[in-house]
Amino acid sequence: YLDGSVDVGPASVDQRLFSPGTGSSLGSMALSINPMEPVNVTVVVRRVITSGDKRELEEGAVRRLATNLPVLAGQRDLVWDGKDDGGNYVADGEYTFDIRYEDGCGNLKAPSPSTQMDPARQALLVEVDRTPPALLLERPLAGDVTSSFLDIIGSAKDKHLQQWVLEYSLDTSDWTVLASKTSGTDLRKLAVLDASGLEGVVTLRLRALD
Numbered sequence: 001y002l003d004g005s006v007d008v009g010p011a012s013v014d015q016r017l018f019s020p021g022t023g024s025s026l027g028s029m030a031l032s033i034n035p036m037e038p039v040n041v042t043v044v045v046r047r048v049i050t051s052g053d054k055r056e057l058e059e060g061a062v063r064r065l066a067t068n069l070p071v072l073a074g075q076r077d078l079v080w081d082g083k084d085d086g087g088n089y090v091a092d093g094e095y096t097f098d099i100r101y102e103d104g105c106g107n108l109k110a111p112s113p114s115t116q117m118d119p120a121r122q123a124l125l126v127e128v129d130r131t132p133p134a135l136l137l138e139r140p141l142a143g144d145v146t147s148s149f150l151d152i153i154g155s156a157k158d159k160h161l162q163q164w165v166l167e168y169s170l171d172t173s174d175w176t177v178l179a180s181k182t183s184g185t186d187l188r189k190l191a192v193l194d195a196s197g198l199e200g201v202v203t204l205r206l207r208a209l210d
Contacts, residue, residue, distance in 0.1 A: 006101045006109040009034035010123070013097075017127045017160060019210075020082025021089045029126055030077045031065070031097055039101045040068040043078055048094040048117065048125065055094070055122075057115040062090055068102075082128055092128055096121040133158035133208035138187060140204075150193045156208050157184045164208040166190050170200050 011033045018026040033041060044061040063085050065078050082089050098111040098121070112118055117125075139153040140146070156164035161184045167175040179191035195202065 006039060006103045006107045007036035008039070008101050008109060009036060011097070011099055011120075013124055013126055014077075016125070017129060018082065019129050022130055022132070028079050028081045030079050031124065032075055032077050033071070033099060034075050035071055035101060036073055037103055038070070038072050039103050041071050041076075042067050042069070042100040044098050045080060045084075045090075046096050046098055046121075047090070048096055048121075050094070055117045057096070057117065057121070059115065061085075061098075062095065065097075082130075089130060090128055092131055094125055094127050096126070097124045129160055129210070131158070133161055133164070133210050135164070135206050135208055136187075137204055137206055146195050148194075148196055150195055152178070152190045152193055152204065153187060154190045154206055155184075155186045155188075156181075156190075156206065157186060158208065158210045160210045162209045164206065167205045167207070168193060169203050169205070170198065172203050175205065 011031060014030045014032065015026065018029045020027050031043065035041070043065040045063040045065065047058040047062050048055050049058050063080065063083065065080060084090050096117070100111065101109040111120065134155065134157045136155040137152070138155070140150055152166065154166070161182075163180060163182050164184075165180045166178045168178055169175045178193060190206070193202070
């Protein structure tokens with residue numbers, strides 16, 4: 001019996017965007033490998049750098065997820081928590097995975113030694129985003145007094161913004177929504193507060209989800 005190749009299915013990732021170390025529900029991601037025979041697997045995380053519209057790999061490995069790990073045939077998930085080999089969370093940006101398989105006959109299936117983003121690496125591209133949305137309430141200022149309509153000026157910005165919500169309260173326990181949108185805004189009118197029927201100190205709160 002002659003065996004000249006490693007029989008493996010395509011690898012995949014369970015999500016393209018995650019936010020490790022932030023308390024987010026997307027705090028980790030999983031790489032799924034699918035060997036069709038028993039193999040030893042080595043997996044490293046590589047940082048992807050972008051110049052213009054071209055992507056390529058940074059030299060060296062960010063994290064070694066597995067080294068000659070024995071894996072039986074079938075799907076196996078390897079979880080990455082967004083940390084490097086030093087135990088520190090990686091910087092925001094794009095990453096991919098290089099996977100090396102070796103079967104019992106010594107046959108190898110290894111990634112390209114180049115730093116080019118080939119289709120296999122492109123298929124495993126993920127993005128780390130640990131930066132919270134940038135929020136600003138520019139006006140009104142603390143202590144401003146009004147008994148009529150008040151323009152609220154502010155910003156809500158993030159690369160992956162899902163929603164921002166502006167609320168007000170008279171006692172900071174019961175909040176009323178003034179405005180909510182799914183697109184970012186930069187130093188523009190977020191809402192108008194009708195203060196004609198309000199008495200006391202009004203607290204404004206701007207929240208966002210990315």
